[in-house]
Amino acid sequence: MEKTKLLALYKKMVKIRKFEEQASEAFAMGDLQGFVHLYIGEEAVAAGACGAISPDDYITSTHRGHGHMLAKGADPKLMMAELCGRAPGYCRGKGGSMHISSIDLGMLGANGMVGAGFPLAVGAGIAQKIQKIEQVVVCFFGDGSTNEGLFHESLNAASLYKLPVIFVCENNLYGISTRQDRSMAIEDIADRATAYKMPSVIVDGNDVLAVHRAVAEAVKRAKAGQGPTLIECKTYKHHGHFEGDPALYRPEQEVEEWLSKDPIPRFEQYLVEEKIATTEELNDISEQIQAEMVAAVDYAIECPFLEVSEAVKDVYTDLVEEGRNR
Amino acid sequence: MKKKLTFGGAINQAIDLAMGQNDRVFCIGEDIALMGGSFGVTRGLLQKYGEDRVIDTPISEALIVGAAVGAAAVGMVPIAEIMFADFMTYCFDQLVNQAAKMRYMYGGNIELPMVVRFPGGGGIQAAAQHSQNLENLLVHIPGLKVVYPTTVEDARGLMLSAINDKNPVMFFEHKYLYATMEEVTEEFEPIPFGKAAIRKEGSDVTIVATGYCVNKALTAAEKLAGEGIKAEVIDPRTLFPLDTATIYQSVDKTGKLVVVTEENKRSAWSAEMAALVAEDKYDSLKAKIVRIGALNTPTPFAKNLEDYVLPQEEDIINGVKEIC
Numbered sequence: 001m002e003k004t005k006l007l008a009l010y011k012k013m014v015k016i017r018k019f020e021e022q023a024s025e026a027f028a029m030g031d032l033q034g035f036v037h038l039y040i041g042e043e044a045v046a047a048g049a050c051g052a053i054s055p056d057d058y059i060t061s062t063h064r065g066h067g068h069m070l071a072k073g074a075d076p077k078l079m080m081a082e083l084c085g086r087a088p089g090y091c092r093g094k095g096g097s098m099h100i101s102s103i104d105l106g107m108l109g110a111n112g113m114v115g116a117g118f119p120l121a122v123g124a125g126i127a128q129k130i131q132k133i134e135q136v137v138v139c140f141f142g143d144g145s146t147n148e149g150l151f152h153e154s155l156n157a158a159s160l161y162k163l164p165v166i167f168v169c170e171n172n173l174y175g176i177s178t179r180q181d182r183s184m185a186i187e188d189i190a191d192r193a194t195a196y197k198m199p200s201v202i203v204d205g206n207d208v209l210a211v212h213r214a215v216a217e218a219v220k221r222a223k224a225g226q227g228p229t230l231i232e233c234k235t236y237k238h239h240g241h242f243e244g245d246p247a248l249y250r251p252e253q254e255v256e257e258w259l260s261k262d263p264i265p266r267f268e269q270y271l272v273e274e275k276i277a278t279t280e281e282l283n284d285i286s287e288q289i290q291a292e293m294v295a296a297v298d299y300a301i302e303c304p305f306l307e308v309s310e311a312v313k314d315v316y317t318d319l320v321e322e323g324r325n326r
Numbered sequence: 327m328k329k330k331l332t333f334g335g336a337i338n339q340a341i342d343l344a345m346g347q348n349d350r351v352f353c354i355g356e357d358i359a360l361m362g363g364s365f366g367v368t369r370g371l372l373q374k375y376g377e378d379r380v381i382d383t384p385i386s387e388a389l390i391v392g393a394a395v396g397a398a399a400v401g402m403v404p405i406a407e408i409m410f411a412d413f414m415t416y417c418f419d420q421l422v423n424q425a426a427k428m429r430y431m432y433g434g435n436i437e438l439p440m441v442v443r444f445p446g447g448g449g450i451q452a453a454a455q456h457s458q459n460l461e462n463l464l465v466h467i468p469g470l471k472v473v474y475p476t477t478v479e480d481a482r483g484l485m486l487s488a489i490n491d492k493n494p495v496m497f498f499e500h501k502y503l504y505a506t507m508e509e510v511t512e513e514f515e516p517i518p519f520g521k522a523a524i525r526k527e528g529s530d531v532t533i534v535a536t537g538y539c540v541n542k543a544l545t546a547a548e549k550l551a552g553e554g555i556k557a558e559v560i561d562p563r564t565l566f567p568l569d570t571a572t573i574y575q576s577v578d579k580t581g582k583l584v585v586v587t588e589e590n591k592r593s594a595w596s597a598e599m600a601a602l603v604a605e606d607k608y609d610s611l612k613a614k615i616v617r618i619g620a621l622n623t624p625t626p627f628a629k630n631l632e633d634y635v636l637p638q639e640e641d642i643i644n645g646v647k648e649i650c
Contacts, residue, residue: 058400092433099431108399109432113423119389120424123396123404130352130378130402153386157393160384314434315468317492319567 001209005051006276007285009208012047013264014286016040016067018293019076023066023083023097027243031301032083036097039067041206041238044263045170046071048211049138049231052219058106058124058137060117062170063098064237065110068140072107074100080296086303093306094314114175115148117141118167122154125163125228136164136222138215144175146189152196155230159196162227166218167193169232170205176241177249193230205233206263209270236261328511334367334504336478337443339514340485341368341405345375348403351489352379354390355407355443364409365445365504387416391442395424395494398440403489410456411446411498414463425494426469437492441485447500447538447588448636454624457632459537459588462595464496465565471519472565474498476540478508480563483517490516500538500588520567524576528558531650532576534599535559535586539618539637543586546642555650557584565595573599574607581612584645588636591619613649618642 020040026032039046042064050059050071061068069079074090082089083097090102101109108124111117121139128135145151146169158165169189173180186192193200199221203210211233218229236258240247247255271277312321331339345351352375353359353368359382362369372380383390387408394404408414414421421442429436448457465472471493475481481499488495525540526547535543540561547557558576562568577583583603585596600615621635 060396090433091431091435094433095431101432101435103399103432103436108396109428111424113419116392116419116424119392119420120396120399122389123393123398123402124400125396126352126354126381126393127397127400127402131350150388150392153384153389154392156384157386157389161381314430316471317429317437321468 003276006271009047009051009212010267010271010282011285011289012051012071013043013208013267014289015076016043016046016070017264018289019070019079019296020066022293022297023080024239024243026084026297031297033085034096034098036083036243037064037241038237038239038243039064041258041262042170042172042235043067044208044267045168045205045211045233045235046140048208049140049168049215052212052215053136053138056106057135058108060108060121060124060137060139061110062117062140062142062145063110063112063114064142065100066097069100069102069107069110072105074102074105074107076293076296077299080300081303084300084303085305086300087306088303092310115141115145115150118150118154121165122158122163125158125165126161128164129161134223136166136219138166138168140168140170142175143169143171143173143180143189144178144183146192147183155193155196155198158228159198162225164222165228166215166222167228167230168215169230171232171234172237174241174250188232190230190232198228198230200230200232202232202234205235206261206266208263208267328509330507331478331510332504333478333481333499333506334365336482336510337367337485337499338369338371340482340489342371342374344486344489345371345379350401351403351405352381353405353407354381354383354394356383356385356390356409358382358407363407365501367443368407387413388420391417391420392424394440394442395420395428395438398438399428399436403439405441405443405489407443409445411444411460412455412458414444414460421464421470422467426467429493430469438494439492441488441495441497443497443499445499445501447502448625448632449502449538451627451629451632453627457625461496461498461565462589462598465595465598469494471495471567472498473519473563474536474565475563476500476503476537476561478506479510479514480517480523482514484563486514486516487519491519498537502538517563519564520569522560522562522569522572524558524572525561526557526559528556528580530556530580531558531582531584531646532573532580533557533559533584533586533642533646534562534573536562536565536595537588539586539588542637542639543642546639546646549639549643550646555646557646570602570606573603577603577607578610581610582649583611584616584618584642584649586618586637586642589619590622591617592622594619616645616648618645
């Protein structure tokens with residue numbers, strides 16, 4: 001992979017990390033409310049996967065969707081505005097963190113319902129098949145969602161119809177407090193693909209290049225009409241389930257072990273060792289992005305909220321619900 | 327030139343026309359392609375449009391609706407069939423939390439032109455899990471439109487509007503109506519949503535009925551006419567958006583309202599209808615509002631029990647006489 005591409009992956013990961021850190025801080029300061037699920041620790045998955053697809057390809061996301069949105073090219077300012085519920089935000093302040101989306105970026109939405117992205121990805125895949133368009137859909141999902149019926153319905157259908165869908169599992173070991181070994185009898189989500197005659201691969205989800213390689217391979221298969229692939233990325237989230245969750249249910253030793261496998265320092269080490277960039281160059285990039293994310297928060301908290309009269313709009317394309325008389 | 331057409335055939339005609347005009351329109355559901363649907367509504371479409379656009383699915387209702395939402399989100403126009411309206415429970419998240427809310431959650435930046443067809447209703451000894459009238463569960467949800475045609479002409483005109491609509495449209499088809507035959511013209515037009523039809527004019531009492539109950543209300547109205555009671559029968563055609571103007575105008579004239587639906591009465595659409603008139607037209611009312619519906623039980627299998635539980639003509643006649 002050439003230098004510019006490698007650095008692009010690095011920038012994407014750092015962008016997600018810095019954005020999330022700023023969001024966390026803004027949440028602690030009270031500038032940002034609601035349920036906020038941060039992606040810190042899992043950056044290699046979104047950056048690696050979205051780095052292997054084209055801008056006109058689609059992705060579906062989860063409740064932990066900031067990373068996917070940024071990796072698909074979202075503007076951090078408009079994202080932060082949405083997280084703060086402001087009018088210029090991606091969803092005009094009507095969606096917030098959990099429903100952030102941009103159809104223009106091919107991002108079909110963060111989703112508050114666990115497992116709801118699976119059939120959306122199948123639907124987008126059916127659309128591509130009918131129209132004979134050479135696009136793919138990347139469906140991001142967590143380990144816990146594979147216990148939902150829709151995971152199985154969707155994998156079955158995607159495999160049956162040979163749809164160009166790439167199922168990317170972010171296995172961060174936990175569904176809120178419930179560790180994988182308390183919610184399923186198997187160790188690898190990838191095993192579940194076998195039941196649907198779907199090829200699967202397990203990758204180190206904290207190795208951005210490994211994720212990128214696996215997704216690029218799956219894209220090739222999908223575009224050759226060979227159907228879907230399941231890629232299980234073993235990773236870990238540094239924060240709790242949502243901001244405000246101290247995550248006391250996770251053993252300290254486990255957390256420490258995973259913190260030492262942080263995908264960003266690992267990739268930095270690779271870039272320096274392979275003489276792609278110097279530590280100073282990487283620090284410069286990091287600082288520049290840090291400043292950009294601080295500016296995003298400054299921008300967001302100065303943005304106006306929507307007028308309340310707008311609350312009754314956008315339910316339908318052609319009908320406006322009745323407002324309140326006051 | 328006029329031709330005889332069934333209710334099911336009318337829906338087929340509308341889908342066929344739309345599929346012929348727009349190659350983004352496609353059908354998806356269980357046994358809809360090779361078999362043509364459990365009630366034959368999609369018969370012939372596979373042969374005409376191929377298996378990419380007339381898709382037989384595994385028995386996965388949640389997937390059917392979820393995939394329809396995903397396809398609509400990227401610019402397609404899916405027409406999904408849920409074999410029996412009762413099976414909507416399998417896909418409730420896709421209807422309530424995805425289809426209905428996506429446009430709003432995304433700040434109006436997305437359109438979801440999709441239709442979900444629900445064969446529903448009782449009276450055919452299909453028992454508790456294949457007979458329900460669950461349309462009001464979806465009327466309750468902002469973001470969905472709910473259509474309930476009762477004539478052959480309306481079935482195809484409303485289906486055409488449903489396919490042309492840019493929002494998720496829930497299309498209810500009463501199973502008892504599939505075999506209904508009418509003489510209709512070959513040419514047809516979309517019928518706009520939110521326009522009720524006055525099926526019979528009258529000045530003594532307003533009967534608002536939905537689904538197969540429109541037919542029952544019309545027969546009851548004929549019998550009442552023989553006794554000197556002139557009932558006006560209104561078919562709202564779409565439960566949301568609802569043409570309150572036509573209904574209110576009728577209540578202004580008659581001062582009396584009877585609402586007839588096949589759903590069991592507890593928290594039914596008929597309750598919403600009655601409440602609207604009570605709130606907005608209290609001064610026009612000359613008597614209490616009467617609601618006729620099924621008893622609050624699951625639908626029983628045995629014919630005598632089913633007939634007892636579902637609202638019949640004589641229940642409508644008795645209901646009208648209570649206030650006339």
